[in-house]
Amino acid sequence: MSVKIKKINIRAFRGIPEIELSLEGKSLLLRGENGTGKSSLVDAVEFFFTGKVSHLEGVRGLSLQRHGPHRNFKPDNVNIGITFDPGEVYLERSFMSAPFPPQELHDYFAVTQKGTFILRRSQLLAFIMTQPADRFRAIGSIIGIDPLDSIELEMMGLRDQLEGKTKSKQSQIQNLFQELSSILGENVTQLDGIVPRLNKKLEEASLPQINSLEEAETHAEEMLATVKKKVESSDKVKQINETLDATKTPFITEKLITELNSLNERIRPLLPEEIKRNLSLVNLFENGRDVIARERMMTCPLCEQPIETEDLLSKIEGRLRTLRDLSDEASQIRELSVPLIDSLKGVSKRLELITTKIEPFDELLDTRGELQKVIAFLEAYTGEVTSAKDLKNEIRIQDITQRKEKINELINVVSAKCSEQLEAIGLTEAEKKVLEAVRLIEQVKSKTEEIRKISSELNAAKRHHERAAKIYGAFSETKKAKIQDIYDSIQEDIRTFFTELHPNDPHKNIELTVALGRRASTELKIESFGRSGEDPRALASEGHLDSLGLCIFLAFVKKFNENCPLIILDDVVTTIDSNHRERIAQLLLAEFAGNQLLITTHDGIWCEQLIATQRAYGYEGNFKNMVIIDWDKDRGPRIIPYKPRWEKIQDKLNDGDKTGAGNDGRTYLEATLKEIVESMLVPVASRNLGKYEVPEMFDPTEKRLKDLLKDSEFKTTVLSKFQELRLTMFMGNLLSHDNIQIEEVSMEEVKSFCNAVHNLYKAFLCPNCGSFVSYFRDLKIVRCSNPRCDTPLEVKTK
Amino acid sequence: MGIQEDIFEDFLNKLNEDTEFPDSIVESLRSLLESGEVITQKTIFNLIERNSENVGED
Numbered sequence: 001m002s003v004k005i006k007k008i009n010i011r012a013f014r015g016i017p018e019i020e021l022s023l024e025g026k027s028l029l030l031r032g033e034n035g036t037g038k039s040s041l042v043d044a045v046e047f048f049f050t051g052k053v054s055h056l057e058g059v060r061g062l063s064l065q066r067h068g069p070h071r072n073f074k075p076d077n078v079n080i081g082i083t084f085d086p087g088e089v090y091l092e093r094s095f096m097s098a099p100f101p102p103q104e105l106h107d108y109f110a111v112t113q114k115g116t117f118i119l120r121r122s123q124l125l126a127f128i129m130t131q132p133a134d135r136f137r138a139i140g141s142i143i144g145i146d147p148l149d150s151i152e153l154e155m156m157g158l159r160d161q162l163e164g165k166t167k168s169k170q171s172q173i174q175n176l177f178q179e180l181s182s183i184l185g186e187n188v189t190q191l192d193g194i195v196p197r198l199n200k201k202l203e204e205a206s207l208p209q210i211n212s213l214e215e216a217e218t219h220a221e222e223m224l225a226t227v228k229k230k231v232e233s234s235d236k237v238k239q240i241n242e243t244l245d246a247t248k249t250p251f252i253t254e255k256l257i258t259e260l261n262s263l264n265e266r267i268r269p270l271l272p273e274e275i276k277r278n279l280s281l282v283n284l285f286e287n288g289r290d291v292i293a294r295e296r297m298m299t300c301p302l303c304e305q306p307i308e309t310e311d312l313l314s315k316i317e318g319r320l321r322t323l324r325d326l327s328d329e330a331s332q333i334r335e336l337s338v339p340l341i342d343s344l345k346g347v348s349k350r351l352e353l354i355t356t357k358i359e360p361f362d363e364l365l366d367t368r369g370e371l372q373k374v375i376a377f378l379e380a381y382t383g384e385v386t387s388a389k390d391l392k393n394e395i396r397i398q399d400i401t402q403r404k405e406k407i408n409e410l411i412n413v414v415s416a417k418c419s420e421q422l423e424a425i426g427l428t429e430a431e432k433k434v435l436e437a438v439r440l441i442e443q444v445k446s447k448t449e450e451i452r453k454i455s456s457e458l459n460a461a462k463r464h465h466e467r468a469a470k471i472y473g474a475f476s477e478t479k480k481a482k483i484q485d486i487y488d489s490i491q492e493d494i495r496t497f498f499t500e501l502h503p504n505d506p507h508k509n510i511e512l513t514v515a516l517g518r519r520a521s522t523e524l525k526i527e528s529f530g531r532s533g534e535d536p537r538a539l540a541s542e543g544h545l546d547s548l549g550l551c552i553f554l555a556f557v558k559k560f561n562e563n564c565p566l567i568i569l570d571d572v573v574t575t576i577d578s579n580h581r582e583r584i585a586q587l588l589l590a591e592f593a594g595n596q597l598l599i600t601t602h603d604g605i606w607c608e609q610l611i612a613t614q615r616a617y618g619y620e621g622n623f624k625n626m627v628i629i630d631w632d633k634d635r636g637p638r639i640i641p642y643k644p645r646w647e648k649i650q651d652k653l654n655d656g657d658k659t660g661a662g663n664d665g666r667t668y669l670e671a672t673l674k675e676i677v678e679s680m681l682v683p684v685a686s687r688n689l690g691k692y693e694v695p696e697m698f699d700p701t702e703k704r705l706k707d708l709l710k711d712s713e714f715k716t717t718v719l720s721k722f723q724e725l726r727l728t729m730f731m732g733n734l735l736s737h738d739n740i741q742i743e744e745v746s747m748e749e750v751k752s753f754c755n756a757v758h759n760l761y762k763a764f765l766c767p768n769c770g771s772f773v774s775y776f777r778d779l780k781i782v783r784c785s786n787p788r789c790d791t792p793l794e795v796k797t798k
Numbered sequence: 799m800g801i802q803e804d805i806f807e808d809f810l811n812k813l814n815e816d817t818e819f820p821d822s823i824v825e826s827l828r829s830l831l832e833s834g835e836v837i838t839q840k841t842i843f844n845l846i847e848r849n850s851e852n853v854g855e856d
Binding site: 143145147148150151154155157158161162289290293313460463464467468470471474475477478479481482486 | 801802804805808809812813816819820823827835836837838839842843846847850
């Protein structure tokens with residue numbers, strides 16, 4: 001026996017101070033005007049199962065804590081209790097405690113805790129009018145694969161991060177080869193091309209050659225030893241030589257400035273306060289998520305109240321998903337800034353080396369002081385770039401451009417002074433050549449070692465990247481394939497449901513496909529007027545789109561909520577015309593009769609159609625049909641059993657309530673004519689919001705029926721009902737809008753008017769099953785709209 | 799088996815079929831997915847790095 005809700009007790013929640021709703025395991029049809037507490041009931045059930053109210057989430061200024069409790073109560077007073085059958089299990093939820101279902105309700109709660117049993121009007125279009133990624137998310141939450149999206153994102157992020165790291169290493173190696181090429185005066189792209197080119201240089205200077213870079217240092221030492229005055233000045237020569245060596249490579253390059261500038265261009269849009277706040281939230285959520293997951297926290301570290309870890313983690317993931325784009329950009333900025341900060345630090349380090357090396361030279365005392373100032377500036381500037389990386393400020397590009405010139409100026413002074421010093425030592429030309437060669441060897445060796453080191457890091461990065469890419473690729477492909485299998489498995493249901501709602505429609509063959517080449521996206525296509533692969537948003541009406549959204553929801557619920565018969569539809573047929581609403585009623589009762597449906601609506605006609613369908617399908621006993629007759633803040637909604645319109649009129653007639661019966665009769669006529677207009681496709685002048693009054697509909701409808709129907713008993717009957725009504729309708733006019741002439745109308749006249757309206761309504765019901773008849777233009781018939789009717793009323797049209 | 803577990807299983811099988819992909823990474827991924835731990839770039843990277851080092855590649 002499947003689990004059903006027996007009773008709902010709501011206290012202090014949304015628009016409901018206190019209410020008990022007894023369902024006895026039946027479905028509920030609840031009609032009420034807008035703002036009378038229907039959605040409060042749905043919110044309460046959602047809160048009970050999920051601990052949240054989805055439409056209060058993710059909107060600034062709205063919160064469950066603030067807007068959940070009824071305004072006369074505090075959060076502590078909120079309590080939702082639900083009694084389940086079988087077993088009369090009573091569970092409750094408050095802000096302090098969650099329901100702990102017994103074993104026999106675990107499967108039921110596994111579905112309801114996801115909240116995917118509820119469809120609100122506002123969510124209908126989540127399947128249709130959204131971007132493919134949002135559609136994927138909406139469907140993903142029903143299927144229960146939303147956590148996979150986060151995993152996939154992390155895998156993709158790692159792949160991209162490692163790809164960036166690989167490219168950065170490749171770029172560093174390329175730069176080092178460029179520097180080597182510049183030192184050797186020839187293009188070098190491979191490590192084994194270095195020694196031959198170095199030997200060429202040595203040969204040009206008539207110096208001994210080397211066999212490998214490993215012996216280069218010894219070779220340089222030996223050559224240096226040949227320089228004269230080696231005893232007294234070789235250390236000094238070496239010092240000068242190393243200083244000159246350090247001045248050869250450019251410091252602040254144009255490339256570095258350009259890259260800092262483009263980084264700054266990406267940082268600038270993220271600096272507004274709101275974006276920074278969201279990015280701070282990302283940090284907070286990511287850190288919070290890690291701590292909660294690692295520590296398996298069961299209580300809130302702030303208020304020390306119990307928390308539901310899984311639920312909280314899932315909420316954090318949900319919030320992170322919405323902030324992910326910003327977070328991705330911030331993460332890329334962090335990634336890009338790392339080599340730039342390293343470069344700036346490298347410049348400072350080299351300048352420090354030079355200031356140390358020139359310490360013995362008194363003549364460079366002032367230059368040394370200037371260099372120290374530049375180093376202090378660079379350290380501060382590096383700090384500025386580091387904080388810009390964390391989006392705390394912009395990078396001042398002009399400052400570094402100015403310092404570039406200053407550094408070049410100082411280095412030129414150092415270089416000139418070193419050369420002067422060498423001259424003063426009085427080296428021969430041959431010795432100078434040797435020094436030059438030694439300097440060359442040292443530079444080449446240092447660059448080569450750096451290339452080897454980065455190449456080794458590059459190999460590791462490539463291997464890691466390759467594996468991360470395979471992990472992401474395999475996960476993404478598997479996920480797509482599985483989800484497509486799921487789509488394929490429910491596609492038939494979507495198509496069947498849609499065709500039941502829109503038979504003979506030019507829009508059909510709905511296709512749900514996982515978008516190729518895009519992550520976590522779902523395409524929705526439809527065949528329209530014989531053309532397949534069309535986007536339904538381009539072709540179908542709002543009513544078509546809403547009913548398509550409903551069909552998708554129902555198909556997924558049918559497949560994935562099989563352990564939970566509960567389905568809630570909160571005012572979902574607003575944009576759908578009367579004819580199609582009736583078919584929705586039939587679809588729900590034909591396909592989901594075994595479910596426990598909680599249907600709310602403000603629409604009186606759909607309510608009557610649902611009740612008529614219950615009757616037609618023999619499910620009257622499965623439903624509690626209720627109506628909210630009024631609502632006020634302190635008392636909440638007043639809910640009473642629903643009485644069909646005609647029964648209410650009869651009650652008023654029996655009570656002698658002439659005005660009440662007359663007004664209701666008039667409304668009954670309006671609703672009946674509206675339903676005939678929609679089901680018979682009667683052309684009436686366009687009116688805003690579809691609110692037509694009797695005079696606008698009566699004559700065109702009668703004419704339409706005369707013109708449309710071939711001679712038949714049905715035609716004779718319906719036209720006679722129009723005639724009967726025409727004779728009494730003037731009373732309808734008198735009875736409406738507080739007409740002062742109402743006193744002149746007798747009770748008998750009111751009765752005959754109301755009877756005439758009811759007779760007109762009955763004339764359009766199938767005598768076999770009680771469903772309303774509809775005009776099927778393609779088939780050229782008017783027939784019972786119930787596709788399951790055994791002997792439907794069927795009348796030919798012209 | 800739920801859809802999520804089904805996807806995990808197929809994903810790991812797919813990696814296993816790749817003869818060049820280290821088995822140790824697949825097994826570590828399996829443990830990670832089964833542990834219910836939050837999966838981040840860092841946890842996946844650590845797993846790749848650890849298993850690459852184990853086989854002496856880095």
